[in-house]
Amino acid sequence: MILHLVALLVLGLMAGSELNVALFSHPVLKRQPQETHILVRSSLAALLGRVMPFWMAGSTLLNLLLILPFEHLNESAWRLAAVAFAIQVLAVVFSLVAPVPINNRIAKWTPKSIPEDWNAQEHRWDLYHFVRTCGLVAAFAILSLSFSAR
DSSP: OHHHHHHHHHHHHHHHHHHHIIIIIHHHHHTSOHHHHHHHHHHHHHHHHHHHHHHHHHHHHHHHHHTSGGGOOOHHHHHHHHHHHHHHHHHHHHHHHTHHHHHHHHTTOOTTTOOTTHHHHHHHHHHHHHHHHHHHHHHHHHHHHHHHTO
8 A cells, every 4th residue: 555655646746747847837938038948948958857767767667566466456456557557658668759859959958059940849849748748647647546446
């Protein structure tokens, strides 16, 4: 039960953090002067680019541990946890092929070195991020149902 709660807490915090970026941080940042926008966006990309791999992998690992036999989930709770785990795995794989390469480029930007298509790259990252965030929020909801089905 403790493992289930920890997995739920870690995934919930991550989904909430990602939701904040998608719904609040980046939209507010887009209204800032370009120089401020680029400095903050690249700083956030660098910081979260270092933190999120561990957070996403750790959360996914916690969910994997839930579906192993020693946790003794009933069939309904196990199936829901397995679906949440599958969504998290898809989110990790999707992240590696879609937003992460863009994020790595954004992390290196300065106001003097932004590429000509910087706005298009940001838009593409925001779209990919929104898709990933929807997946993580769904995984959190399903893992919550798994906890209530115990």
